[in-house]
Amino acid sequence: MAARRIAQSSINWSALAERVPANQKGSFGAFKTKSDIYVRAVLANPEKPPQIDWAYYKRLVPVSGLVDSFQKQYDALTVPYPKDNVSSQVDSEIEESKCEIAEYKKCSDERIKNYQKEIGHLKSLLPYDQMTMEDYRDAFPETALDPINRPTFWPHTPEEQVGYKSKEQLEAEAQGHH
Template identity: 80%
Template sequence: MAAKRIAQSSINWTALAERVPANQKSSFGAFKTKADIYVRAVMANPESPPKINWAHYKNLVPVAGLVDSFQKQYDALSVPYPKDTYSSQVDTEIEQSKSDISSYKKASEERIKNYEREIGHLKSLMPYEQMTMEDYRDAFPDAALDPINKPTFWPHTPEEQVGYKSKEQIEAEKQGHH
């Protein structure tokens, strides 16, 4: 045979099962069952084709050369082992995934640092219950009311301000409707 016979599955099913989400456990179980059935079917067949007693058949078959012809064809028979054309693609995808994972980790670490800075800033502030409006303005200048530079009307929501347009109104104006 062209390939080495595999004695057992190279898949670590336990480690793989730990990564399967709970809602996909039944599909994973079905997949594992099919894989096990396939491995058992392959293992049920012999590694090499059975040996034939050609001398016995030469004595039984009266046609001269027929058994020799069959023997020659049988010995020349070669079932090609399929070439592995996917392992390189899988390896490439694994390396790409590792690269994506490492870049995601780096970006996540940056976000975590930013969030920790924000948390540190919030912890350094006095409690909201003790803040005055001036303290709030100093701590959060973008969110605080600024009646001098940006006067607003009560209840100080965007919908209640002069010149406010809803998303529907903006879309209608884009389409030429008034």
């Protein structure tokens, strides 16, 4: 794979800046500045190194064969370009993320449908300031006070009811302590 010259940064800085938390804006700005300096430094250099005029040096250097030796070594010189060993891993992680995102969207759509049903139910009810206790019981039977089937004591919280046991008490009983 031949190395290609990068003409400009491929990062969408404005989209990335929108995702940076407010407390990290300074670090993000410093990182962007360093990146811009690096890109400018790369672009300041020519794409290919300048050609060496070997004939000029052959005329100038009195030692015979020295320039030919340097030219042979220079032409044989290759700078290895690192192999790409991680792109496949990154691509697989991207695909996994896309699957997770699709699943999350699907679950979110289901939640939205359920919430829309709840909103429809709430809109169909009388306004709270016009409701009687019986209207509330009919609309919300699971949370309404039911003195016949589920009598409770004021303030009607679980902690104030007869037979209530805290988590600590339940754990102690499970371990055999009384």
